[in-house]
Amino acid sequence: MTQGFHVSSENCYGCKSCQVACANEHLLTPGVFTRRVRQFYTSNPVGHAFVSMSCNHCDEPACVENCPVGAYEKRENGLVVQDHSKCIGCQTCVQACPFHAPCYDEATSTTYKCDGCVERVAAGLMPVCTIVCPSANISMGEMDALPEGTDIKDQVETKPNLRVALDKDIDASVFADIDNADSLVDPGMEQA
Secondary structure (H helix, E strand, O other), X not given: OOEEEEEEOOOOOOOOHHHHHHHHHOOOOOOOOOOEEEEEEXXXXXXXXXXXXXXXXXXXXXXXXXXXXXXXXXXXXXXXXXXXXXXXXXXXXXXXXOOOOOEEEOOOOEEEOOOOOHHXXXXXXXXXXXXXXXXXXXXXXXXXXXXXXXXXXXXOOOOOOEEEEOOOOOOHHHHHHHHHOOOEOOOOOOOO
């Protein structure tokens, strides 16, 4: 029973409702986002695509492996959650994650990441990102039951639980090194 996300890049028009709703739900500091809408430009053919991403709750999460204080835990259902009370703000998790899914909050000197809205799900509700998308482009559930799409698991060594309905202008290879993709407009992380 491994939980994961399905996102449709082919139907996403980049409104960022999911990104804002997630930050609102978790009362994050303005400018801190645990879900980010990333935009790609392509030149042949000329076009662009959007993809909404958060933590991919990987089978082999680098954040769990590399956190020096053990602030991350991979649960039986596959979700990777963080204990904020343990976080020392070293940002090792941000650098270790191939998607830079954890985000650093300067105001609190700690990192945050998507937890799959564990509290909402425990209360019988869906994750907030899945209900606010005006095009219903995001879903979360057991990987075997998610809609059709390209499985990103083989693109990255952490084996992310992410399935994407790819836009015609991108292919799965962009996920192999997404933050350094030449065509990425918004890398989704703070720039040094």
